[in-house]
Structure formats: structure tokens, C-alpha cells
Amino acid sequence: MAELRIEDLAVSVDGKLIINGVSFGVRSGEVLALMGPNGSGKTTLFMTIAGHPRYNVVRGKVMLDGEDIVKLPPEERFLRGLMVAFQTPTVVPEVRLSTLITAMINKINGRKLTDPAPPSLVNSLMKGIQEVGLTPAHLSRGINHGFSGGEMKRSEILQLLMVKPKVALIDEPDSGLDVDGVFAVGKALLSLANSGTAIVLTTHSAKILHVVKPTRVLVLNRGRIAAEGGMELVEEIEKVGYENFLKAR
Ligand SMILES: Nc1ncnc2c1ncn2[C@@H]1O[C@H](COP(=O)(O)OP(=O)(O)OP(=O)(O)O)[C@@H](O)[C@H]1O
Numbered sequence: 001m002a003e004l005r006i007e008d009l010a011v012s013v014d015g016k017l018i019i020n021g022v023s024f025g026v027r028s029g030e031v032l033a034l035m036g037p038n039g040s041g042k043t044t045l046f047m048t049i050a051g052h053p054r055y056n057v058v059r060g061k062v063m064l065d066g067e068d069i070v071k072l073p074p075e076e077r078f079l080r081g082l083m084v085a086f087q088t089p090t091v092v093p094e095v096r097l098s099t100l101i102t103a104m105i106n107k108i109n110g111r112k113l114t115d116p117a118p119p120s121l122v123n124s125l126m127k128g129i130q131e132v133g134l135t136p137a138h139l140s141r142g143i144n145h146g147f148s149g150g151e152m153k154r155s156e157i158l159q160l161l162m163v164k165p166k167v168a169l170i171d172e173p174d175s176g177l178d179v180d181g182v183f184a185v186g187k188a189l190l191s192l193a194n195s196g197t198a199i200v201l202t203t204h205s206a207k208i209l210h211v212v213k214p215t216r217v218l219v220l221n222r223g224r225i226a227a228e229g230g231m232e233l234v235e236e237i238e239k240v241g242y243e244n245f246l247k248a249r
């Protein structure tokens with residue numbers, strides 16, 4: 001059983017306080033939906049948990065399975081089971097998507113990054129691309145090189161499905177996806193949670209949440225948690241927007 005626990009986290013970027021006292025926890029198999037208006041700090045929270053050096057932890061803890069990982073470099077956090085799917089994925093034309101996925105699996109299994117993909121990985125890759133709606137051709141292209149917006153999102157989900165991390169932070173997996181894509185990615189995330197991954201996901205749309213069915217919903221506003229509950233919060237946001245959450249509740 002894996003657990004990510006964020007305790008009283010405060011984060012500044014270029015000297016400006018963006019996250020101010022956020023606490024929450026998520027365990028294996030749970031899906032935590034993190035909602036909140038543009039600029040409320042969702043991506044900042046994920047980047048900080050991932051260990052991006054631009055984000056300065058002013059106070060608080062990032063506990064993964066009881067260990068405070070807040071001072072560890074990003075690679076160590078990945079090796080301990082933490083993985084992020086980015087809101088704006090990076091394009092790396094020189095490295096094939098299949099090479100990246102093979103290297104991640106090799107790293108986790110203590111092999112050399114450049115070792116060939118084991119046959120079991122090749123089989124799961126073929127299943128995975130079907131699940132997320134990509135093709136073998138995408139695997140042979142540079143990472144996200146010339147990928148459409150939706151294809152980049154599908155590629156991020158494919159990477160998660162292959163690695164099966166203990167904890168996945170997934171930043172707007174549905175932005176730019178067509179209707180079928182939202183359903184396919186939602187189902188893929190549900191199966192990832194059912195296989196034991198703890199998921200925190202951000203979104204601006206209720207559609208994917210109707211597929212993924214989050215265990216809990218948090219609403220972030222100006223770097224603080226404004227509300228915590230279930231799907232009733234999502235329904236309220238759909239009906240009247242964030243208005244009620246911008247005031248203190
Ligand atoms: N260097 C900086 N100086 C000042 N403010 C910054 C700086 N970097 C980030 N911010 C601010 O931090 C806030 C939080 O940004 P973040 O990307 O975390 O929001 P978000 O909740 O993910 O929004 P979205 O829903 O649009 O993705 C934004 O208002 C952003 O402008």
C-alpha cells in the first residue's frame with residue numbers, strides 16, 4: 001500500500017508565495033481530483049512534489065510511504081515510485097518515445113538505460129498504444145515531436161500505463177482530447193488506479209471525472225484548499241463556476 005501525504009506545504013516561485021499551507025493524502029487505488037481556477041496553484045503543487053528546482057519549498061513536508069522526499073532530486077523521487085504527467089509535455093525530437101519508455105523501465109529495474117526492451121514490455125506497449133489510441137508509428141517518433149495536442153496527452157498516459165508508478169500526478173490529462181479520447185484516457189486511468197496506483201489528477205471538466213469517479217475532490221483557490229468533498233463539488237462547479245469557492249466557505 002503506497003501513500004503520498006502532503007503536510008502544510010508552502011511554495012514560492014521567484015520569491016512569490018504561490019502555495020500556502022496545503023495538506024492532503026492519497027493512497028493506492030484512490031483517485032483524488034484537484035480542481036481550481038486558472039492560476040490557483042495546481043501545476044505548481046505537482047511540479048513541487050516532482051522536485052522541479054524552480055519551485056522553492058518554504059515549509060512543509062512531501063511524505064512518500066512515510067519518508068520526507070522534499071530534499072531528494074527528481075530522479076530519486078521517480079525511483080521511489082512518483083511520476084508526473086505534465087500539463088504541457090516536453091518535446092524531445094532526438095529521443096524516440098519507445099526509447100524513453102524503455103529507459104524508464106530499465107532504470108526502475110536496475111538495468112542500463114540503453115538495454116533493449118524486454119519482450120514483456122514490447123507486448124504491453126502494443127496493448128498500451130491501443131488503449132490510449134496511439135499507433136506503433138508514434139513510438140518510433142521523437143518524444144511528442146509533431147504530436148497533436150491530444151496525441152501528447154495520450155503519450156503521457158501511455159508512459160504512466162507502462163511504468164505503473166506508486167503515485168501518479170496527472171495534470172489536465174483531458175485538455176485537448178476529443179470526446180473518444182476523454183473516455184479512453186478516463187478508462188485507462190481507472191484501470192491504473194485499480195492496479196494499485198494512487199492518482200492525483202487536475203481537470204477543468206467534469207466529463208473525465210464521470211469516467212474516473214474520484215474518491216475525493218479538492219478545490220484549490222489562491223494556493224489554499226477552499227473545499228474538500230465528493231462529486232457534489234464537481235456538480236456545483238459545473239452549475240455555477242468557482243464563485244462560491246472564491247469566498248471563504
Ligand atoms: N515567476 C512568477 N512570478 C509571479 N507569479 C508566478 C510566477 N510563476 C508562476 N506564477 C503564478 O503562479 C500561479 C499558479 O500557477 P499554476 O500554473 O500553478 O496554476 P494552475 O492552477 O495550474 O492553473 P491552470 O488551471 O491555468 O493550469 C499563477 O497565477 C502564475 O502566474
Ligand SMILES: [Mg+2]
Nearest residue numbers: 042043044087
Ligand atoms: Mg496548471
